[in-house]
Amino acid sequence: MTGGRATSPIVRADGLRKRHGDVVALDGVSLELDAGSVLGLLGPNGAGKTTTVRILSTLIRADSGHAEVAGFDVARQPREVRRRIGMVGQYAALDGLLTGRENLVLLGRLLHLGRAGARTRAGELLDRFGLRDAADRPVRTYSGGMRRRLDLAASLLAHPPVLFLDEPTTGLDPVSRAELWVVIEELVADGVGVLLTTQYLEEADRLANQVVVIDHGQVIAGGSPESLKRGVRTSRLEITVARADALTDACDALTRVSGTKPDVDVVAGSISVFLQDSLDQLSAIAQALQAAGVEVADLAVHRPTLEDVFIELTAPHRAPVTTDAVGGPR
Amino acid sequence: MNGSDVMVLTGRHLLHFRRSPGRFIGIAMNPLVMLLAMGYLFRRSIVVPGSGDYVDFLMAGVAAQVGLASVGPAAIGVSADLREGIVDRFRTMPVAQASVLLGRTVADLLLSAVALLVVTTVGLMLGWRPHTGAWSVIVGFGLLLGFLYAMEWFGVVLGLLLREAETIDSIGALVLVLLSFLSSAFLSIQGLPEWIRPIAAWNPVSVVVSACRLLWGSPAAPTPGLPGQYPLAAAWATVVLLLVVFVPLASHLYRRAAER
Ligand SMILES: Nc1ncnc2c1ncn2[C@@H]1O[C@H](COP(=O)(O)OP(=O)(O)O)[C@@H](O)[C@H]1O
């Protein structure tokens, strides 16, 4: 530590800009990551997630802006930064011709763990990531999930305090994904700061303490997953009618109560409305439906998901989205 | 840069060679075929002006061809590394980029040196003999190793420029054929069309081959121009010059390639 406040962020980026020829990949991205926490960098394909991570991990240089990792400038002190980071890129950074163990021993020796130290550490990590049986097979023969685990193991060799994970669970089956989440949670509990990029809202919701949403190289929202969800949209009530011919009656009744036209899904026989102040409105809706003689088969309140947030935030930049699509996360 | 890092990285490539020995065949085969075809099958039909035994003449040429044959495999190796993504991992670790390229080229050099040993052994079996003192013979092989090392770096440059394995294969083959036939490796330069002779005389292959012939007391065909007047100085200067050009160029291209 260089005498900063105990709470000073372990990764800090300020106004990062980067262009690749004509393409503006980053247009002023700022973010902060605290030790022992997870920052989720959320964005659609091409948003600039990988570019951000590559700048922070010293792989490429920003055109302008400033970034620090553990107090060291990524552009001016890359060696110091490299001593303190682990990086799992979007594609496994391993040697396919070598076995899993040889990969880890090679990298461990380059990290100056010594010949014996590297062997021991490699063994530990292979066990921890369930790769003991595959340890002496060439990595070329590994499945995607095994590769990803070995890649993560490789980035943990030297116990780095900062870990960058670029879409770590993309392409993984649900079981491998859940396993990886557990590993990440263990690391965070040990005090590691994790910057994780993802396209999966669920993942950010589950793991991240803070989320930064980027699109077209710009930060369009930030905060805790909870605050993001609160800020964007209220809960949604979904009513499924018992008989399809009651749909119009129900729709009319709801329009009268809520003052706006609800979204109707004719196929499912369901209607959804947004709730402003849930309870009062909920009872008014129930009474209106009863008065109209509509038989209700199912009634469900949906809390907003990060997906709602995401669609809402990125929608203005994209092709026009119909109200039906906005209302109906699946 | 760090000596032990270089050794560890060299070890990585040596493991590769053990896993896929095809690389070695790629390097040793061409010179061996040349040696057997010209030194054994056609030895009676080839007469080199001012010289005695053709195998004695041929040996230095074939030895230099090991260097040319190393270019393609070295290029394929570095381009495969970039694709593998492990280069990205090295670059997020406190490992000097110089160590990465040194490790690669040193391993390539070791492989080529083994090929040179095989070719030399076959040459001895076909009747090649040096006619000078041990010291001269060693200096000749030292010069060849220097040339091989320069060719490894040439390969790295080519690999970083071309990237695609198929392209590298065809360009590598072209390099091998052009540079060995536009030289004094197999035949006398005097037999080439007149306008090509100066090019062939300055061809690094000719320069290195002429110096080796001198150092080994092998029959030599006359070489026009400066390289013919100062064969040893020209040879060492050529090797140094090649390294001075290719090493920084390779480093520059490597940095640029890895940043994509
Ligand atoms: N090497 C490159 N050359 C040209 N354009 C690039 C390069 N890398 C990224 N880009 C562009 O920059 C933008 C951001 O890319 P990236 O950071 O990979 O996004 P993400 O990881 O969020 O999908 C995209 O439009 C992408 O096409």
Ligand SMILES: [Mg+2]
């Ligand atoms: Mg990406």
